[in-house]
Amino acid sequence: MKKWLWIMLSVGVITLVFMMNYFIDKSQQQQSMIHSVSLTTSTSPExxxxxxxxKMYKQTTDYFDYEQKQKADSLRMYYGQPGSTLNQYKxxxxxxxxxxxxxxxxxxxxxxxIINIMKTNHQHKNKVYKQFKYNLSEM
Structure with a gap:
């Protein structure tokens, strides 16, 4: 009986350690936006x-070989006035x-x-994949 108790306790502790490690890594990854790549910049007519x-990238960990990798995470539209630092985004x-x-x-x-996200089809022609319309004065 004591043997089974020790086995179950050991399995529980090992499981707890792995779960804590997993959730700690996940919480650190949420804050690791490491860089971005500008896809386009446009100024209004006047x-x-x-x-x-x-395109925003974040750093992730591959749990099989513990290698750090960069993964495309999101697309953001930064906006503001020309010459200012663009901190506001959607x-x-x-x-x-x-x-x-x-x-x-x-x-x-x-x-x-209007932001058009383009995708290349089989004939190598760009088509609008998704369209976003914004009124900057309401943001």
Whole structure:
């Protein structure tokens, strides 16, 4: 009876250690946005606003070989006035960032911007994959 108690206790402790390690690594990964790549930058027709679409990358750990890797995490549209630091952003939801390589920006007015996420089809022609419309004065 004592033998089974020690075996179960050992298995429980080992499981607890692995679970704690897993959740600690996950919590650290949430804060590890390491760099971004600008896909396009566009200024409004009368130079009042600017948007920049960036692909954001974060660092992850491969648990099989404990190798640090960079993974495309999200697409963001940063916006503001030309010459200022672009700190404000909007996440472009519903797309896989690793599959996106081309983005077009069209201005309807100084405040209204359309972001077209492009995808290449089988004939190697770009098609609009997803479209986002924003009014910068309401953000």
């Amino acid at each position: 130079q009042q606003n600017i948007v920049e679409v960036k 996440e472009l939801q519903g797309i896989q960032p690793s599959m996106i390589h081309d983005v077009n920006v069209h201005w309807k007015s100084e405040q209204h911007v």
